[in-house]
Amino acid sequence: MEQTYYYIIIGALMFEYVLSTLSGILNMNSITKEIPEGFKDHYDEDKYSKSQSYLKDKTRFGLFSGTFSLVVTLFVIHAEIFGILDVFVRQNASHPITSGLIFFGVLFIINDIINLPFSIYSTFVIEEKYGFNKTNWKTFLTDKLKGYGLTVVLGTIIISPILYFFNVYGANGWWIAWIIITGFMIAIQPLFVHVIAPMFNKFEALQEGELRTAIESFANKVNFPIGRIDVMDGSKRSAHSNAYFSGFGKSRRIALFDTLLDKHSTDEIVSVVAHEVGHYKLKHVISGTILGIIEVGIMLYIFNYFMLDEELFGVFGVNELSVYCGLVFFGMLYAPVSLVTSLITTAISRKNEFEADAYALETTQKPEPLISMLKGLAASNLSHLTPHPFIVFLSYSHPPVSDRIAAIEKP
Secondary structure, eight states: OHHHHHHHHHHHHHHHHHHHHHHHHHHHHTOOSSOOTTOTTTOOHHHHHHHHHHHHHHHHHHHHHHHHHHHHHHHHHHTTHHHHHHHHHHHHOOSHHHHHHHHHHHHHHHHHHHHHHHHHHIIIIIHHHTTOBOOOHHHHHHHHHHHHHHHHHHHHHHHHHHHHHHHHHGGGHHHHHHHHHHHHHHHHHHHIIIIIHHHHSOEEEOOSSHHHHHHHHHHHHTTOOOSEEEEEOGGGTBSOOOEEEEOSGGGOEEEEEHHHHHHSOHHHHHHHHHHHHHHHHTTHHHHHHHHHHHHHHHHHHHHTTTTTOHHHHHHTTOOSOOHHHHHHHHHHHTHHHHHHHHHHHHHHHHHHHHHHHHHHHHHHOOHHHHHHHHHHHHHHTTOOSSOOHHHHHHHOSSOOHHHHHHHHHOO
16 A cells, blocks of 8 residues: 555656646747737737746746756655654654644745745846846845744644644544634634734725725725725835735725736726625635635545555655654645645636626726726736636636636627
8 A cells, every 4th residue: 555655646746747847838838929919008019028038937937946846855755854854853852742843843944945045036036037026135034034933823823733633532633623724714814914914014094085985985885894995015025016805894904005006097996996895795705715614624534544544654754653744644645636626726716706807897887997907917917918728727716817808898
């Protein structure tokens, strides 16, 4: 059985790598020489050429980093690094929860050190080259330190009880762990609004004026109470434009990137707000959370049957059984199932985006601002206008902008 586990894990790694590589190459080859019909009002020849170069640079970088990641993962498995790490952990901690926290902590640090050069290159070379990067070294390093702090605090809060209940209750621990994770998935929304997001960005109330009046008027029209309408200093890190909703009930917030306000009209921004309201009104947020909770429950239930499987541990060169190692190893064994579920969730996400666009169109009765906004965001973010269908199927959470516009214009 150990050999079977080995082939499943290695096969999943190789298959995912081949899919990612193939989709990236196909996507680069889907570039067209001519600007697609309908986009010439937002793209000129120079900007369109720049968007293609941006795609090529990001794709090639992704292929290189993906190859590097695969090589490192294969080395870790075959050199039995997990076994060496587990021995180190057991020599320095005797309690299973302490051992687990140290184990995950060391993995996190090693992974972050390995990925740091790639993060630096992406931010300070690729994004800088195309005029998107606004991050300085002080902000970059400060973000890193804040991220480490959050990881330590939230990781300890989540992992400790999971390890405890699996160690104490064994096969019955899965449903208690499920409850804990479910609670976290629900609590993270207000936590993100009030604690996490303000750690990284400054949020200021949108000033009274035409835009705020228009947003509040729309919200009242569709009976959607908004707790806060904030402007976020997105330009502190990037020139990319965006907007998002977060939170539930009274903690609900609309966050508009300051870069968005600089480039788009009131009607265009209201159309974005209408789209985001559509996600809430159509229960996309709730249904997504419920699906996530169900998926976690199924995964934890299956984990019961593998968490202390000696032959699975043998694949990674670990001699002593533990829940914390079992979580890592099962995660790798579960990869084929994760791939299938990700295809389902991204397909649902694309469907939801079409529905949110339709809601925005129905409630504003203004297709032109919505279309203009989609084109404007695509142009300002140098989006690829003709992505290959395979990469859309594989990883796009949003439909291609041309498909969204076609759906809006459809009689």
